[in-house]
Amino acid sequence: MIPVELGTFLALVAGLGCALLLGAWVWYDRREALLADPRRLRSAFACTRCGRTYSRPRLREEAPCPGCGANNVRLRF
Numbered sequence: 001m002i003p004v005e006l007g008t009f010l011a012l013v014a015g016l017g018c019a020l021l022l023g024a025w026v027w028y029d030r031r032e033a034l035l036a037d038p039r040r041l042r043s044a045f046a047c048t049r050c051g052r053t054y055s056r057p058r059l060r061e062e063a064p065c066p067g068c069g070a071n072n073v074r075l076r077f
């Protein structure tokens with residue numbers, strides 16, 4: 001067995017824990033970004049004529065209502 005000082009051992013364990021935590025953080029951050037992007041790129045609309053709410057892919061300022069065909073402006077939050 002290799003003789004290791006307690007301080008060195010504890011530093012090694014703490015470093016390994018930090019590395020694991022950082023790895024998990026980066027992993028979940030990337031995963032979250034990948035999952036959220038397609039939803040964020042959709043535009044939401046509320047029809048002023050029939051009241052229906054709908055969404056369309058990509059960011060756009062106007063889209064026709066699927067129910068009555070009226071042109072509506074994108075909702076802003």
Ligand SMILES: [Zn+2]
Binds near residue numbers: 048050051065067068
């Ligand atoms: Zn409508």
